[in-house]
Each structure stands twice: as structure tokens, then as C-alpha cells.
Amino acid sequence: MFLAKGLTVAILFLMVALMLGRARRETLPGLQSGHLDVEALNDRYQAEADALRTLVWDDAAWKAERKARKAEAKAERKRAKRQAEGEPGKARVFVLQFQGDLAASAVQQLRHEVSALLAVAEPGRDEVVVLLESPGGLVHGYGLAASQLTRIREAGVRLTVCVDKVAASGGYLMACIADELLAAPFAVLGSIGVVAQVPNIHRLLKKHEVDVELMTAGEYKRTLTVLGENTEAGRRKFQEDLDETHGLFKGFVQQWRPQVDIERVGTGEHWYGQRAVELNLVDALRTSDDYLRARAREAELYALHWRNRRSIGQRLGLAFEGAADRLLLRWWQRSLHEPRF
Structure with missing residues (x-):
């Protein structure tokens, strides 16, 4: 009985926290306080590779690598100096991630991220890559999310959308805006x-x-x-x-x-990646990992993520809401009657 009462109180608390958190988040959606996290992906990729190099390379190989990096660092300083004098530097790629739910709630972060990058991105030189995963949802939510990506195109900045798993319905509404739309071979698209x-x-x-x-x-x-x-x-x-x-x-x-x-x-209807290419729903088959690491060889990559300030009630509410969304996503996946491996 004690355990049952405790569970009942916990469920009621989570429901109240969810309602309070949602009310606070939806009051002024475009004016939430928070901060923008920026990560240099080139540094992350190099650190990941170095973790393996320390195990498989010998001393001579490491010495040659350090020498090559010193030369590259020197060349980079020269490029930075020329850039300061007006010469164009390396292209920049701003990477955004959109994880869609039924209400497209990630649009609240997306709008801040897009506003920030458009303040510094140079049309014709820089690029925005959106890692998009969404089975779709409410019309007005995904309509607003699509409008945020439209801002990038209208600003003259190249937009690439990568879909590794699913961009269906409202997710495809967003994805179709891209200058180039890439998808993994078994990603689900269309609907x-x-x-x-x-x-x-x-x-x-x-x-x-x-x-x-x-x-x-x-x-x-x-x-x-x-x-x-x-x-x-x-x-x-x-x-x-x-x-x-x-x-x-x-x-x-x-x-x-x-x-x-x-x-x-x-x-x-929805289609897998290969068939989606044949129907011109997608431009090419390629995973986001392959595309980003290839771009890192010739451009500076920056991952942007806006984080809202949230109270404890809002965090608990979001956790409960996220669990409900995951259940809904599983139901949606089953409703496709898609084959299983």
C-alpha cells in the first residue's frame, strides 16, 4: 500500500510538472532565455582519431604526424593573417540537429540557432547542414520549423539536409527545402x-x-x-x-x-532511400557521418545547439513528455507495417 501511494503521488507530481513546464515554455516561445553552445567539430574528429592513433601508430609515425600538424598550424596562421587583411578564409559549415516530435517542439531551439548563424554566415561561401530526424506531427509546428529553414535559403546560404533514419510527413516538409538532400540507404522518406x-x-x-x-x-x-x-x-x-x-x-x-x-x-506513401532517389525525393545516398567528415577536410565545422534555461518543474515535465513522445514514435513505426530485420 505504501508503494502504491508513493507511485500515485509521483505520477500526480509528474503530471503537474508537465503542465507547469508546458505552460512556461509556451508563454513566449520566441523569447526564452538561454545560451548557445558551439563545438568545433574538426577538433572533435581529430581527437577521436588521435585516441586510436596512440594505440596503433609507432613513434616514427607520430613524429611525422606532429611535424605535419606544426606545418599546417603555421599555414593556418598565415591564412588567418591574410583573412584579416581582407582575403577570404576557409569556408565554414554550421551544423544543426533537429530531433522532431509530434509538436515539433525543437523549433524553439532551431529559431535561435538559425538567427545566430545568419548573423555571421557569408552567402555563397558558408554552408548550413541540418541533421534531421522526424516522423512528422502537427501542421502548424512543422510549418514554423520549415519556415526557419526557408530563412537560410532566402539569405543565400547553402543548405544541406542529411536524413539518416526518417524524414516523413512534416519531417519531409522541412527536408525538401534543402539545396541538397542526402539520405542513408534505408532512411524512410516521403509520406x-x-x-x-x-x-x-x-x-x-x-x-x-x-x-x-x-x-x-x-x-x-x-x-x-x-x-x-x-x-x-x-x-x-x-x-x-x-x-x-x-x-x-x-x-x-x-x-x-x-x-x-x-x-x-x-x-x-513512404519510401526507403534508394527508391526515394529514383523518385527525386532525395538527391543522393550518403550518411551524415560521411558527408561531415568529408567537409571537415576543406572547411571549419561548428555544431550549434541552443539550450533554454529551465526550472526543475520544466525539466521533469520535459522528461515525462519525452517518454510519451518515444511511445508515440514506436507506435508510428509499428503502424507503417514495415518489415523487420
């Missing part, structure tokens, strides 16, 4: 469609003689309801709204990827 479902328990309530009064002002203020009796007119209007949203979705994809046959791919 250019709109879905909505509304449970209705009117017959159950009627069976138990429970009346529900729904008052509206405006013919289509409410089309389908959970408790009341749905009408054919309401169903038709609901379907019209879905079709209109789908048309906007297809038009957006056609705008940014005119090479696709939108009537062929705008059916709500």
Missing part, C-alpha cells in the same frame, strides 16, 4: 499526406441516456466532435479541410523540389 482521426462516443453516451449540448457560433466552428452526434455535412467539411491542407503540402514540396512528380509522390 506527403495529411491524417486526422477523432474518436466519437456519442452512441455510448446515448445508450446511457447522457445528453451533450454543444453550442457554436459559426456554421463550421465545430465539424467533428468527440461527444456529440456527427453529421454528414460536418464530415464533408472536415474532409475538405484535410484536402486543402494536403494541397498546401504538395504545393510547398513542388515549390522547393520542382523535379519531383508531385502527383506520383503526394499519395501519403
Whole structure:
């Protein structure tokens, strides 16, 4: 009994923390306080390689490597001096990560990261790489996230999107904006469609003689309801709204990827990477690791991550919300009826 009471109190506390955290986060989404973390990826890649070199290289190889690095450091100082005098330096690649959930809540960090990099990125020279993973979600959330990536294109900065696992529905709405869209061979892409479902328990309530009064002002203020009796007119209007949203979705994809046959791919289906290339949904098959390490040989890479300041209640709420999102993602993956390895 003591354990059961304790669990009950803990669950109630988490639910209250979730509601408080969500309320605090959604009050002024564009004005949260926080800070921007920046990591030099070139240094990380070199440190990772050095950890292995110390085990497999002999002293002579290490000596030659240190000598080569000293020469490179000297050349880099000269390049920095010329850059200070007005000569263009090495290109910079700003790396962002978008891990999508149902509400596209990562857009709150994305907007800060994009604003920061656009303040320093040079059109025609620098590049933004977005590591995108999302099965999609709410229309308005992913619409705003897509608008943030549109800001990069409109500023004249090259945008590359890498998809290693999934960019479906709202995730593909974001991905299609890229100058170049790369995907791993078995990444899931597409799902250019709109879905909505509304449970209705009117017959159950009627069976138990429970009346529900729904008052509206405006013919289509409410089309389908959970408790009341749905009408054919309401169903038709609901379907019209879905079709209109789908048309906007297809038009957006056609705008940014005119090479696709939108009537062929705008059916709500999803495809794996290889097939997505054939349908022009993707430009090439390549993992993000391969692309970034190749770019590191000729450019300076910087990973950006905006971190909001959060109270303890918000952190607990986000932990609970994250667990719910992971359950939803697993359900979505199962709903694809995709084969398992």
C-alpha cells in the first residue's frame, strides 16, 4: 500500500510538472532565455582519431604526424593573417540537429540557432547542414520549423539536409527545402499526406441516456466532435479541410523540389532511400557521418545547439513528455507495417 501511494503521488507530481513546464515554455516561445553552445567539430574528429592513433601508430609515425600538424598550424596562421587583411578564409559549415516530435517542439531551439548563424554566415561561401530526424506531427509546428529553414535559403546560404533514419510527413516538409538532400540507404522518406482521426462516443453516451449540448457560433466552428452526434455535412467539411491542407503540402514540396512528380509522390506513401532517389525525393545516398567528415577536410565545422534555461518543474515535465513522445514514435513505426530485420 505504501508503494502504491508513493507511485500515485509521483505520477500526480509528474503530471503537474508537465503542465507547469508546458505552460512556461509556451508563454513566449520566441523569447526564452538561454545560451548557445558551439563545438568545433574538426577538433572533435581529430581527437577521436588521435585516441586510436596512440594505440596503433609507432613513434616514427607520430613524429611525422606532429611535424605535419606544426606545418599546417603555421599555414593556418598565415591564412588567418591574410583573412584579416581582407582575403577570404576557409569556408565554414554550421551544423544543426533537429530531433522532431509530434509538436515539433525543437523549433524553439532551431529559431535561435538559425538567427545566430545568419548573423555571421557569408552567402555563397558558408554552408548550413541540418541533421534531421522526424516522423512528422502537427501542421502548424512543422510549418514554423520549415519556415526557419526557408530563412537560410532566402539569405543565400547553402543548405544541406542529411536524413539518416526518417524524414516523413512534416519531417519531409522541412527536408525538401534543402539545396541538397542526402539520405542513408534505408532512411524512410516521403509520406506527403495529411491524417486526422477523432474518436466519437456519442452512441455510448446515448445508450446511457447522457445528453451533450454543444453550442457554436459559426456554421463550421465545430465539424467533428468527440461527444456529440456527427453529421454528414460536418464530415464533408472536415474532409475538405484535410484536402486543402494536403494541397498546401504538395504545393510547398513542388515549390522547393520542382523535379519531383508531385502527383506520383503526394499519395501519403513512404519510401526507403534508394527508391526515394529514383523518385527525386532525395538527391543522393550518403550518411551524415560521411558527408561531415568529408567537409571537415576543406572547411571549419561548428555544431550549434541552443539550450533554454529551465526550472526543475520544466525539466521533469520535459522528461515525462519525452517518454510519451518515444511511445508515440514506436507506435508510428509499428503502424507503417514495415518489415523487420
